[in-house]
Structures are given as structure tokens and as C-alpha cells.
Amino acid sequence: MKRLVLAVCVVLLGSSAFGLAQAQPWPDVLAKAKGQTMFWNAWGGDDKTNAFIAWVGDEVEKRYGITIRHVRLRDTAEAVTRVVAEKAAGRNQGGSVDLIWINGPNFLAMKEQGLLFGPFTGLLPNYHFVDTETKPSNLVDFTVPVDGLESPWRMAQIVFIHDSARTKDMPRSIPALLDWARRNPGRLTHPSVGNFLGATFLKQALYELTPDPAMLQKPATDENFDRATAPLWVWYDQLLPWLWRQGRQFPETGPAQRQLLNDGDIDILISFNPPEAAVSIAGGLLPNTARTFVMDRGTIGNTSFVAIPYNAANKEAAMVVADFLLDPIAQAKAQDPAVLGNVTVLDLRKLTAEQRSLFETLPRGASTPTPAELGRVLLEPHASWMTRIAAEWTKRYTR
Amino acid sequence: MLRVAPVVTLLLLILPIAAGLAGTVLPSFGYLPALGGTDFSLGPWRDLLAYPGFGSALRLSIVTGLAATMLSFAIAVLTCAAFHGAPGFRRLQAAIAPILAMPHSALAIGFAFLIAPSGWLARLAASATGADRPAAIVTVQDEGGLALIAGLLLKEVPYLLLMIFAALNQTPARHALAIARSLGYGGALAWIKVVLPRIYPQIRLPIYAVLAFSLSVVDVALILGPGNPPPLGPLALRWFSDPLLLLYFPAAAAASVQLALLVAAITLWRIAEVVVARAGRKWIARGGRGLAVQPFLKAGGRIAWLLLAVSALSLLAMGLWSVAESWRFPDLLPTGWSLATWTRQAAGLWWPARTTMVLALVSTLIAMVLALACLENEQRRGLHPGIGALWLLYTPLLVPQIAFLFGTQIVLIRLDLDGTWTALVWSHLLFVLPYVFLSLADPWRNIDPRLIRTAACLGASPLRILFAVKLPMMLRPLLAAAAVGFAVSVGLYLPTLFAGNGRFATLTTEAVTLAGGADRRIIGIYALLQALLPLLIYAIALAAPPIAFRHRRALAVAS
Amino acid sequence: MTGALRLEGVEIALHGRVLIPALDLTVAAGRAVTLMGPSGSGKSTLLAFLCGTLDPAFTGRGRVHVNGLEVTALPPEQRKLGILYQDDLLFPHLSVGGNLAFGLTAAIRGAAARRERIDAALAEAGLAGFAGRDPATLSGGQRARVALLRVLLSEPRALLLDEPFGRLDAMLRQDFRRFVFDHAASRGLPVLLVTHDEADSNAAGGPVIRL
Secondary structure (H helix, E strand, C coil), rough: HHHHHHHHHHHHHHHHHHHHCCEEEEEEEHHHHHCCCEEEEEEEECHHHHHHHHHHHHHHHHHHHCEEEEEEEEECCCHHHHHHHHHHHCCCCCCCCCEECCCCHHHHHHCCCCCEEECCCHCCHHHHHHHCCHHHHEEEEEEEECCCCEEEEEECEEEEECCCCCCCCCCCCHHHHHHHHHHHCCCCCCCCCCCCHHHHHHHHHHHHHHCCCHHHHHEEEEEEEHHHHHHHHEEEEEEHCCCCCHCCCEEEEEEHHHHHHHHCCCEEEEECCCHHHHHHHHHHCCCCCCCEEEECCCCCEEEEEEEEEEEEEHHHHHHHHHHCCCHHHHHHHHCCCCCCCCCEEEEECCCHHHHHHHHHHCCCCCCCCCHHCCEEEEEEECHHHHHHHHHHHHHHHHC | CCCHHHHHHHHHHHHHHHHHHHHHHHHHCCHHHHHCCCCCCCHHHHHHHCCCCHHHHHHHHHHHHHHHHHHHHHHHHHHHHHHHCCHCCCHHHHHHHHHHHHHHHHHHHHHHHHEEEEEEHHHHHHHHHHCCCCCCCCCCCCCHHHHHHHHHHHHHHHHHHHHHHHHHHCCHHHHHHHHHHCCCCCCCHHHHHHHHHHHHHHHHHHHHHHHHHHHHCCCHHHHHCCCCCCCHHHHHHHHCCCCCCCCHHHHHHHHHHHHHHHHHHHHHHHHHHHHHHHHHHHHCCCCCEEEEEEEEHHHHHHHHHHHHHHHHHHHHHHHHHHEEECCCCCCCCCEECCCCCHHHHEEEEHHHHHEEEHHHHHHHHHHHHHHHHHHHHHHCCCCCCHHHHHHHHHHHHCHHHHHHHHHHHHHHHCCCCCCHHHHHHHHHHHHHHHHHHHHHHHHHHHCHHHHHHHHHHHHCCCCHHHHHHHHCHHHHHHHHHHHHHHHHHHHCCCHHHCCCCCCCCHHHHHHHHHCCCHHHHHHHHHHHHHHHHHHHHHHHHHHHHHHCCCCHHHHHCCC | CCEEEEEEEEEEEECCEEEEEEEEEEECCCCCEEEECCCCCHHHHHHHHHHCCCCCCCEEEEEEEEEECCCCCCCHHHEEEEEECCCCCCCCCCCCCHHHHHHHHCCCHHHHHHHHHHHHHHHHCCCCCCCCCCCCHCCCHHHHHHCCCCCCCCCEEEEEEEEECCCCCCHHHHHHHHHHHHHHHHHHHCCEEEECCHHHHHCCCEEEECC
């Protein structure tokens, strides 16, 4: 018995000693971070997000003396490539990427190849505010455990947006969407499947069409993939000719699709940001009559994270920025419909009354759905489904 | 010092390209030890061929590249044939300068604004028909690549026109034309029969450069080309960015195809030159006077003006978007005006604008020094470089960017230079130097040698002659070359992306990224600035010499 | 300033073809010698050889002495052989005064002193007050005189004339000839003139060598 206790103690001490070896006291981190110029690699296709990142840059400059350079990516994979290339070239220190806006397959790839620094979220003072109960996607990224290797900063959930002045009685299920497309040829599209939003649209359809949705939480394999996705392809084959440009070309990104809706080229917009309509109306990017709808059986939701590459040159500054993103002030700013309109990743119950009031005083437009209207959140399938669906789609529909 | 200048310059151009090509071609056969590829294999090629869209991507690249080059050439030739000697010809020369200064991507963005199904032209049509929704027609990003071809024409036609103008300056074309016309030939046909054959050798390399650019273009294709599949260039770019680097090998194969495509295309073009020349001699010998076709040729010549008008409208559309508050289909003009987009973007614009300017100024300055050193060396030693040197100089403009930039990225990482100013400036120098050299070479070689001899006999050392005589006299061509170098640097997309490791955002990289679908008002700002910055430098280059020489009649007007 | 210009076995060839066979010649200080020959005979090339600005296509042999000093191996700027061409070749980016200052020997120091020297030279040539003028606004005769002044101000050891009167009309030509030869004689400069115009050689007054 005594031996067993000892053994357990050794294990516990050992593990905590390991943790401590990496852990520096937070004031040390702040001291080291001061004066660092850090490179935040983040998808740069959305001006609202770019503006928010610029705001974060101003704030951390003021508060912590850190300069942020936003490396605007066309695709998050570019940053991952860079880290892989650096590893291949033997640059294990002083890497060029300090922080990446990441989730899903990119996170899985980096985690599997040991390209991430951490676990570090335990060090962040603001991390204890994070909602780990009602927002499971903060801990499990596309079914892959986060393990403290990435820190959440915004929530996303699939919503659909239409112009209520032009279209009414929107479809509330994936089969109904096909009927709607038949009645309205050329008025529906989705972002290119190479884009995460386009791939997510197919996953959303898969959720409703696949015989066993629970299967999606396990990795996709050669055995289960064909069976699980067969109904999806049947549905999509029928849908394709009724899509915008007969399904031969697709908008490259979400914002490109939004432009099409604003121009009146299409009638339905798919977005990963529930308050997209309100934010876009405020920005003059959608008509005032834009409204949001979702699928009756729920839509896919996930969390956006930031992660630090193992060879980042400015890890301290990266951690401070990751921590600031969890600051209630930053989260409330992001939730402001005039800024991003993001649903916070924090658990409001864990905040002080004063901090909570930051969120409660935020305006909410008529076009922003309430949590009840948003309905059920479906967990992201394992990242391998996204990869395989995208590959299969390319095989089937690229000519 | 001066003697090594040509060697240094050529090494600076050729070595990185050679290393980059090796870094692309070797991985296409599976060899890249850094990524675990230690054995040669045909695997990457099999993967490339197995990609379902490969055939379409290849066809798209070939069709758009060849069509854009042939049409550019035909339009440029028709324009000169139709208007050489006419009053409009001078105006045309003045009008193409600003278009040449504008980056490809800025023009492409503006052009997309113009021709989109919801764009300006469609709105004009809708105001006639009363439609409140854009017609379901495919204009931009069409599968046939027509929008891409048109977008390339906007920039390549003025470029070829400029090259023809330069060649005409060294050819007694006017007399030849006068003689042909006195023999009863129509003006336009006379030009094609007696002037074109004489100037063609001088525009051959520029045509190959157009061919190379059009076949492997990336930035314009991202904006105006289709996406599923895209042409080979953007496809390779997409694959090179694969997170797992699994697609690096087929991407290298795709980039190698670009190289092979170019070699094949130039060979084909060369063969066509011989065939056409042979047929042309017979055609000329038949003695047709071409009076009947004259009106058609004249009409064809007007296409260049149409293209210039489209470019101007594109610029205008970008400007309008940048100050629009809201501008929805089918409104012909914005319904609200506001400077809010500018004020909101001002802070974010500063860094890319600064990087753009610093990069352009530094690379242009270095290019000027190197080009001057080479030319000075040539002049002092009485050398007459042959066609081989010209080909070497053209190398960076002929080798597809995508085919060597990826390879050089690996080299840069190895040297620990990736993402540094050094790498960035060098990568820009690669493209700035040839243009600066080419614009400076003719004026420099045409300096009256007796002026130099006179100065020497008056006791001036070569250094004093350079600084007190040649440089001040050459102010106009020097500034013009600097403006060209600046414009080239501002417009570079892929080199900035790769050498800068994504850390250096310029107006062009930002504009191309945003063109993926961001707010048109913001795209408008970036594209407009991207176009205006080089225009400003051009304006300075044009305005400064007359001011500096306001009391020097012999130099005050362009010769 | 009493040195003579002496050529020893000077020979000019183009691609191995001899244009001017070995030439021995001495021009005494203050005197003039004329070389006459049709165009293409290589007489201008000879002057380029003397100046050290021979085009690399040509080959020149022989020795050149001036004022007792051999200059054959020196770079052009150290030979101090002033040359005038048919065209005035004033630098278009400099004023008249600037052109003269370019030529004026560096031995005269100080802005005021240099300025004074230039003004004096201009006044002597009947061009007082022309220092600030743009060369392009001058008449042909005026420009020719400025070109000569520029050479003289550089204090050459000898004066080489490459048909400098050819472009001027008859009246001016006579005036300018006088102007050139008077100035050269007063400074005791040896003058070597190449021309195809008999009147030029008559004005020069010295021996004539036909090529």
C-alpha cells in the first residue's frame, strides 16, 4: 500500500514537474513578451476580422508592449506549410510563425506531426473563464482533443441568410433545400469545397442524409466512408444542375458568396457566423432586409482557436495575445455586432457582474437570431471526414 | 570594380533561377530529401495526371496563354498599322504610359468590377431593360477563360505597343511607308508589308515574355480565371500550400509542366515565325495593294483604344467603390457617398503601403546602380553585347515564376534568408533589373560619344564625366527607368509571397488576397492605391525633367 | 608654354588595313600644321588617337610627345590636348558659364576667382554677360566661340582642330578662323588642323600634309 502511494506520488510529482518545466510564471511571460514583435498568421479574407485583429494589436501594444503583425493568409494551410517547411529545413527555433488562427484538419495535421507548442492554455490567466460545459467544441476540435495545444477565441455555427424582401418560406431541411433549388434554378450555391465553408456545407448535408450520424464522430475510413456518404452524393448529383452556374463554378470564399447575395446573383448565403446578417447590414454589405434561418435538425458548430508552432520565435508574446483574446473585454468587443458579432467562448456565469454587463449591454439587431432560434448545435465530424469529402468531391465534380 | 559589374549582375539573375528550377524539377521526380523524398520516381507525375481536373487546367493554361499572346500581338500590330503617322499615334503613345504603370492585378480587379454579371456594364444594360436582378450569364471566372484572356490583353497590348514604338524609333519606317504608299499600297497594309518584317526581330523577345507571362499567370488568374479547376499556375500554388506537404510533389510536377509548356510554346512560335515569314514573302511578292481591306484594318486598330477605355473605366470603378457607402444592383452610381472606408482602412493601409514603397525604392535603386555599372563598363571598354546577353537578361521574364519561386524558397530557408528584407529585395530585383536595364540601355548607348571625348580632352576623369555630364544629361531616361522599375516592383505578387514568406504584405498581395471576395469598397481602395502609387512616380518622372531643364531648351522636351 | 607637339611613327589601321601609314610630324609652339585629305581618309581618327579616345575597332601605333612629355600611354584626361570638332558639343544641361567652368583648369580655385576668369574670357570674346545663358539660345557663331573658350580655359598643351569651321556660314567662318588662330598663337599653342577645305589651310598658314 505504502509502495502504491509512493508510486502514485512519483507519477503525480513527475507529471507536475514536467508541467512546471514548461510552465513559467505568468509575470515572467509578460516580461519576456514586452517588446516582442509577433506574427499572427490568420486568414485575411474578412475585413471585419482584419479590423478586429488590428484592434487587438493596438490593445496589446498599449497593455503589454507587444507589436502584432497580421500575416493575412488566403488559406490557413499556408501557415502550416511554412512551419512544415521550416521543420524540413531544420529550423527548430526562431520560426517565422508565432500564432495561427486554426482549427479542424489544420490543427489535426499540426498536432499529429508534433508541430505545436504546449500545452500552454493552462498558463493563461483568462483561460478559466472559458465555457467548457455547454460549449464542448472548446475542448474537442473536430472530435480531436485540444489537449491545451490551442486556445479558443470565437464560436462559429452554420447559419443560412436570405433577403426577406425577395424570398420567403425558406427550406428548413437538406431535402427541402433540393426542392427549393429545383424551383429556383441558379439561385443557390456554396463556397468552393476547397474552402472550409464549402466543405462544411457538404458535412451539414451529410449529417441529415447519412444513415448513422454517430459514425461521423469516428475517423473516416475506406470501409465506412462510401456507405456513410452514398446518400450525400445522390442528393448532390440531383442538386448540382440547379446550382448557380449549373454547379460548374463556385465562389471561392464565404465573403465572395456574400457579395453574390448582395448583388442579387443568388438568394441564399451560407455563413459560419450567426450574427453575419446583422454585421453585414451594419457594414453595408447586405440589404437591411437580410434575415437568418437554420435547419430544423440543427447545424454544425465549432470553435476557432489560436495555436503556437513549436518553433515560434516569440512564444511569450503569442501566449499573451492568446490570453488577451480570452479577456472579457476582448470577447465583449468581438461579440459587438458592429465589430464581429461573435458568440463568446466564455462562460458568462464565471464572470463578475461588471464583466457580464459588458455582454448584456450589447445591442442585438432584428436580424440576429436568439440562441433559441439558432437551435441545436451539431458537433463537427472528425477532421478526416472533411478531408475525404473534399477529395471525393474533387474527384467527382472537377472536370 | 566596374569590370565585375556584368558578371555580378548576371549571377544575381541566373544563379537563383537555376537553383530554383532545380528545386522545382527535382521534386517533380520525387527527389526532395527535406521532405523524405530520397529516390527518384514518376510518382508525382502519376499523381498529377490522376488529378481529375488536370486536363482542364492544362487546356485552360494553353488556350488562355496562346490566345492572349496572339491577340495582343495582332491588336498591337493592327493599331500601329492603322495609325502610324496619324495624329492619334502620338496621343496613343502618351495614353499607354499610365496603363503600363498599373499592376496587372489592379487592372484585373477593376476589370472584374466592370464586367461582372452585376458590374457596371450589366447595370447599364439593366437600366435599359429594367431588370432588378443580374442576368444569369457567366462573365468573370468563366470556364473558357475568356475573362482571363481579356484581362491579360488590357496590359499586354500596351506593353507590346511600347516595344513596337521603341523599335520604330530605330527604323526608318516613315520613308519606307512613304515609298510603299507612293507605289499604291494602302497605309495599313503597307505597314504590315514593309515595316513589320523589319521591326519583328526587335520585338521577338518581348513577345516571348508576353507568352511566358500569359501561360503561367497566377495573380490575374486568381481574380479573373475559373476556380474549378483553375489554370495550372494557381493550381500549383494551391497544391504547394497543402498543409501536409503531401501535394508538394505533384505541385512541383505541375510547375515543371509550366516550364515545359513554355519551352514548347516558344519553340512552336519560332517555327510559326519561319512558316509565316516564308508565306509572307510570297504574299508580299503578289503585290496586292490592300485598298479594300484598309477600312477593316483601321477598325481593328481601334481595339487598342477600346482596351485603354476599358482600363480607364476599371480605374474609375475602383475609385467609385472606394467612396461608395452603398452601391447595389442595379444602381448605376452609388446611392450614398462616404469616405468612411478610407478612414477605417487608413491604419491598416499604412504597413502594406510602406512596405510596397520601401521595397520598390530599394530594389529600383539597386537595379539602377547595377544597370548603370554594366552600361558604363560597356561604354568605357567599347563593348557591344550580343543577342546572348539580351537573352540572359530576359531570363527572369521568360521562365515561369511559379516554376522557380518554390525551389528558391527552399534555398532561402536553407540560407536562413526567407522572410527577410534581403530575400524580398533580391526577389524583386530579379524582375526590376531587366526592365530597368532595358529602358536605360538604348538612351545610354545613344549618348553622343563626342560629348564624352570632349569632356575627357578637357581634363575630366571618367568618374567626373559620369557625374557631371552623363547622369545630368540622362535625367529623363534615368527617371523613366526608375519609374518603370518602381511600377514593376509594385505589381509583383508571387515573388513577394514567396521570398517574403507571407510576412511582408504589400498593396498587391493584400489586393489579390482581398479580391477573393472581401468588401468591394475595400478592394477598391487597395487596387486604387496599387494603381495610383506607380502612376504618381510616372507623373514625377514626366514632370521633373521639364522643371529641372526649364532653362535648357535642348533638353526640356522629350526627343 | 613653348612645347612642340611631336608625332613619331604614328600609324592607324582598321581591321588590319592601314589608313594612315607611319607619320612623323612636329608642330612647333605657336605654329599650325594642316592635314588634308578626303573624308574617310582617317584624319579624324588620327586626332582621336592623339587624344586617347580611339574607337576600339581601330588600332593605333606610334608615339605622341607634347612639350617634351610622352603622352601615348596616358588616359585622355591627363594628356591635356584640347580638341574642337565641327559641332560645338556644348553640354546641353549646363549654362554657358557652366560649360566654361567645366573646362576651366582646377588650378584656379575659389568660386569668385573662377567666375572672374570666365567672365573675362567671355568679355574678351565679345560675349560679356553670357555666362547665365542656355547654350541652346545662342547663335552658331557664338556657340563656336564658347566651345573654343572652353578648350582654352582648360589650359591645353596643344590644340587639335577637327574641321571646326565646316558648319559655319562663309562670313562667320572667316571671323572664327581668325579668332581661333589668333588665340592659339597668342598662347603659343601648337595647332594641328585636319580639314578638306583649302581655305582653312590657308588661314592656318603653316605646312600642309596631304594624306
